[in-house]
């Protein structure tokens with residue numbers, strides 16, 4: 001779901017970052033295209049020339065280069081080591097994924113995100129220095145389960161595996177009640193950061209403000225507490 005209000009969460013992220021995505025499979029292309037759409041400078045690379053040409057013609061990246069990421073020299077020449085974030089999006093080629101992650105970490109890239117296709121793959125990636133390991137299939141499955149059970153959650157920004165900031169529709173039970181009356185910190189252990197109508201948010205909302213159906217709230221808390229909200 002694309003919401004204008006999502007900008008609120010997007011704006012929390014650091015500006016002026018340069019990204020490289022290594023591996024332009026389905027996952028890599030999605031990361032590349034989304035970063036590019038968000039206005040970031042992103043370099044896409046793959047060993048497969050066809051995928052590189054496709055990334056450029058589909059405007060998924062600002063730049064795209066064909067290279068073999070297991071070769072440190074090729075990464076250096078392409079300027080990958082100067083990026084502040086590199087995403088290693090090679091899930092199915094274990095050896096290539098591990099060597100690539102090792103290459104970029106050894107060369108001093110500050111933040112490396114790597115895609116794992118299994119538990120053991122994830123462990124190996126951490127061992128060679130990956131700062132963040134993602135399991136897209138597993139995470140997509142969990143997210144689907146949460147969406148089905150909590151349709152009121154519009155967007156989720158994971159702070160860490162236990163805590164999130166979520167954008168939610170004001171539930172029926174909160175209609176015409178003030179934040180002071182609801183005492184969400186006491187009853188649910190969550191805090192409301194902002195309330196808005198999807199266009200404009202009021203940050204640190206007045207506790208005397210009445211909520212109403214159709215408004216959205218940005219809530220911070222641990223996932224278990226967020227799950228207890230009547231959404």
Ligand code: ATP
Nearest residue numbers: 023024025026027046047068069070090091092096
């Ligand atoms: P998914 O759709 O889940 O991302 P996929 O099958 O499309 O999976 P993978 O098999 O994980 O993707 O590979 C991602 C990309 O990584 C492929 O396009 C592949 O060409 C590329 N790749 C594999 N080895 C290298 C390498 N040594 N250097 C650069 N790119 C590589």
